Amino acid sequence: MGKDRTGKKQDGKDRTGKNRTEKTGLEKDRTGKNRTEKKYPPYIPSSVPFLGQAIAFGKSPIEFLENAYEKYGPVVSFTMVGKTFTYLLGGDAAALLFNSKNEELNAEDVYSRLTTPVFGKGVAYDVPNPVFLEQKKMLKTGLNIAHFKQHMEIIEEETREYFKRWGDRGEKNLFEALSELIILTASRCLHGREIRSILDEKVAQLYADLDGGFTHAAWLLPGWLPLPSFRRRDRAHREIKKIFYKVIEKRRQTEEKEDDILQTLIDATYKDGRPLNDDEIAGMLIGLLLAGQHTSSTTSAWLGFFLARDRSLQDRCYKEQKQVCGENLPPLNYDKLKDLNLLDRCLKETLRLRPPIMTMMRMARSPQKVGGYTIPVGHQVCVSPTVNHRLQDTWTQRLEFNPDRYLGESPAGGEKFSYIPFGAGRHRCIGENFAYVQIKTIWSTMLRLYEYDLVDGYFPTINYTTMIHTPNNPVIRYRRRDQH
Numbered sequence: 001m002g003k004d005r006t007g008k009k010q011d012g013k014d015r016t017g018k019n020r021t022e023k024t025g026l027e028k029d030r031t032g033k034n035r036t037e038k039k040y041p042p043y044i045p046s047s048v049p050f051l052g053q054a055i056a057f058g059k060s061p062i063e064f065l066e067n068a069y070e071k072y073g074p075v076v077s078f079t080m081v082g083k084t085f086t087y088l089l090g091g092d093a094a095a096l097l098f099n100s101k102n103e104e105l106n107a108e109d110v111y112s113r114l115t116t117p118v119f120g121k122g123v124a125y126d127v128p129n130p131v132f133l134e135q136k137k138m139l140k141t142g143l144n145i146a147h148f149k150q151h152m153e154i155i156e157e158e159t160r161e162y163f164k165r166w167g168d169r170g171e172k173n174l175f176e177a178l179s180e181l182i183i184l185t186a187s188r189c190l191h192g193r194e195i196r197s198i199l200d201e202k203v204a205q206l207y208a209d210l211d212g213g214f215t216h217a218a219w220l221l222p223g224w225l226p227l228p229s230f231r232r233r234d235r236a237h238r239e240i241k242k243i244f245y246k247v248i249e250k251r252r253q254t255e256e257k258e259d260d261i262l263q264t265l266i267d268a269t270y271k272d273g274r275p276l277n278d279d280e281i282a283g284m285l286i287g288l289l290l291a292g293q294h295t296s297s298t299t300s301a302w303l304g305f306f307l308a309r310d311r312s313l314q315d316r317c318y319k320e321q322k323q324v325c326g327e328n329l330p331p332l333n334y335d336k337l338k339d340l341n342l343l344d345r346c347l348k349e350t351l352r353l354r355p356p357i358m359t360m361m362r363m364a365r366s367p368q369k370v371g372g373y374t375i376p377v378g379h380q381v382c383v384s385p386t387v388n389h390r391l392q393d394t395w396t397q398r399l400e401f402n403p404d405r406y407l408g409e410s411p412a413g414g415e416k417f418s419y420i421p422f423g424a425g426r427h428r429c430i431g432e433n434f435a436y437v438q439i440k441t442i443w444s445t446m447l448r449l450y451e452y453d454l455v456d457g458y459f460p461t462i463n464y465t466t467m468i469h470t471p472n473n474p475v476i477r478y479r480r481r482d483q484h
């Protein structure tokens with residue numbers, strides 16, 4: 001019996017030794033004759049028409065996929081709400097998605113219906129991928145170290161200001177607080193002074209309505225349905241763009257140039273020399289803010305709960321602040337932030353156990369071969385960081401929160417694509433460095449302000465109903481550190 005390139009058994013049987021319910025298909029050659037037999041990935045059967053596995057998956061997607069991996073191996077298909085999904089589980093199988101061309105495994109086909117109504121036309125998944133790649137490059141130019149140094153000052157200041165409302169001790173919803181704080185810091189850092197200065201409750205509500213576009217409903221239901229959430233999203237989109245146009249217009253007219261990301265976009269040109277128009281800039285500003293909003297606020301909240309659960313680790317992180325920055329804890333700076341290695345590893349471990357993007361998805365536009373199987377056209381091909389990050393075959397003490405695992409050489413046995421919180425390949429995240437700067441600055445400041453505990457030992461369970469897996473009932477107990 002042979003092993004395929006994923007190293008898994010290829011004997012047509014599942015891991016329990018039973019025969020898999022597997023379909024085969026015949027490929028025809030140009031003369032119309034049957035040539036070779038295709039073997040489709042093992043398919044998880046369901047007796048529920050249309051919905052298929054939606055209920056089992058929706059209840060506990062990670063458990064569902066882990067069981068599927070155990071039973072069927074690294075490539076497995078199933079149907080939900082009339083769509084067929086094929087998951088590539090584990091680093092080897094995932095390579096197909098990360099190494100493929102966008103024309104073969106396509107991102108726009110699956111993401112555009114969610115993102116285009118929110119970001120607008122002419123950007124991201126509304127344009128051919130080579131154009132989006134150019135836009136990503138422009139954004140990346142703005143996400144540079146010189147700007148991060150400015151951002152850190154802003155983030156520390158915003159964080160200190162924000163937590164004044166928490167007083168000396170109490171219990172508060174940590175996720176809510178961090179979501180509010182992150183929109184303030186991201187708006188100031190990624191959009192600039194002018195847009196941050198008009199961020200009041202009304203504008204925050206517009207962002208919330210826009211954000212309401214990122215739901216399972218928006219992804220699954222036709223866009224023309226007159227749902228209130230769709231209407232609110234579309235209205236918010238128009239209103240926010242109007243605000244951004246005014247700011248862009250004003251910037252274009254002022255002589256003195258600011259040194260920030262908005263200015264980078266105003267000055268940027270495509271390869272053919274064409275500058276970005278106001279609509280593209282406004283769309284990219286919305287994209288920048290929202291791409292980092294839930295991802296960073298969920299990650300920051302989970303990090304807080306991991307630290308609250310392990311007081312000795314929290315104390316080590318606080319001591320590290322003093323060791324690296326100085327006993328009297330002066331304002332943070334970029335070089336010192338880099339040297340906060342333990343905090344860095346805690347963030348890295350949070351992203352392992354709670355990666356905010358649970359699934360990356362592509363549409364198979366051509367048949368894809370992997371692990372001895374052929375994935376047919378029309379399947380939604382998926383990789384789950386959450387599953388890869390805790391695979392039994394790859395990680396030791398896989399469910400333990402252990403930031404020191406990264407002190408060794410290669411915590412996942414050097415296996416490629418076993419740690420992918422920011423994706424990989426052509427669609428890889430451009431916000432990783434900014435996210436690290438933002439979250440580390442926020443948590444450095446928060447560690448200096450307070451000590452944290454779980455409330456009556458409760459560590460949040462995971463809310464699987466949202467697209468990004470948020471903590472349930474995320475209330476934390478805090479007490480101001482003795483001032484000395």
Ligand code: HEM
Binds near residue numbers: 288289292
């Ligand atoms: C903890 C924070 C973040 C996490 C975990 C995260 C995760 C990811 C992942 C997994 C992808 C790949 C998606 C795919 O392949 O389908 C991605 C792409 C991307 N992210 Fe992030 N992200 C974070 C923060 C940010 C921030 C702060 C920004 C902007 C400043 C950003 C902008 C982008 C962009 C532009 C892409 C490219 C999408 C593409 O090319 O298809 N992200 N991110």
